[in-house]
Amino acid sequence: MNTLTPLFTAQPSGEATGNIWDWDFALEIFPEILTAFIQVTLLVTVVGTAIAAILGLVIAILIRVLPTPLALIVRWAANFIRMTPIVVQLLVLYYGFTWMDPLLIGFIVFGIHYATYMSEVYRAGIESVPKGQWEATKALSMSAGRTWRRVVIPQALRSTIPSLGNYAISMFKDTPFLFVISVAEMVSVAQDLGAQTFRYTEAITIAGLIFLAASYPTALLINRLEKRLAYAN
């Protein structure tokens, strides 16, 4: 955290020109920061969200369909993962599986960690499906598979999309934690660039703006998806 101090004191130092914002320098470092964003931050968020969305649903369904003792074990494991800091989970895998690519560790940890959050969202979604819907599937002798696929999951998803989207954005904002396992994600790249020249303002501001530029359309996208999933029309 010490390395961030110059940002807050806005202390021009070293070779600094005295300007608070240097456009030339900003343009020079922008491609490198954007590359780190696409290759790491965005990639981990997209892959992590995909894993979390699918695994979260699997966990929620397992808790619902497994016999009680097994369901309790799944539930306990999910709670355990959810209640442990993501930084600790990253470090455990990093030091425990040294042969593993740190980026792969990022996918796994973000995917599984957020799956435990998303499973709770799915659980609430599944519980919100009225009892009458289950009874109708039984009266029609629908198989368990068709019941889940055609009736319960589509209806459960409808109420979960906004929360799932918010978790995706929250995962996105957690990606800087990847620095603890030496993955060159956007914020650490920006920080390094700042450290080389003692000009942190441009580097960190660019990183922040890229975050904003990515989160905002995502929020809009979630909004549209939510509307498309609405029933009437």
Add this chain to the structure above:
Amino acid sequence: MPTPTDPETPVIEFVDVEKRFGSNTVLKDLNFSVRRGERVTLIGPSGSGKTTILRLVMTLEELTGGYIFVDGEPLTHREKDGKRVAVSAKEQKHLRTRIGMVFQQFNLFPNMTVLENIIEAPIHVLGQSKSEATAKAHSLLEQVGLPDKANEHPMSLSGGQQQRVAIARALAMDPEILLLDEVTSALDPEVVGDVLNILRTVADTTNVTMLIVTHEMSFARDVSHKVMMFDGGRVVEEGAPEKIFSDPTHERTKQFLSAVLRDA
């Protein structure tokens, strides 16, 4: 004892049925049978167990004692070496596909179109082809007076229309037994007649066995072969509708009918 007793094998037979919810015994020592093609209306005060009987036949409630036979085969349990043994899921499903139910609250699938609601089970449970199921669905929609609603979503229909779709959905499975639990109770009064007329037509034109719970006494009188009056989980009185409605024997039936007819 727990084998079908009627020689011509009733479609539904209850033998010593008992149903408890926790410590609350709702049905006790209940015995009755329904013949093929027979339409039976259950009447009785609130809480007398009418819905529970229908839900037991649909296997939506767990039977806590006794036996239910469908077409002479045990629906939930059979007696084996003096013990009650649960039937396999496969055996039960085999019987359940012959039973259809229409619910008070319709319970259509809101995420599917009207057509998808109707063809889902015929295709995936009965194994019909999509074209066969679709053709049947369109003719059923015509029959219930909604020929142009196939591609609508249920939420865009009125209650009466939704219930007519629910009837079409149940009939698409070609059930031997149709269970109707107060299917007009959630409807606006002006559309009740339409729905009842559709059911009258179904009764007139098919041989489907019906178990009906309704507060519409004139409908019950028109369509049923037999009326059973329940109270406290027991059959108080049963007989032809003309007899029960015009000349009930038991005091309890008289009280109930005069209360219902006064409210109507």
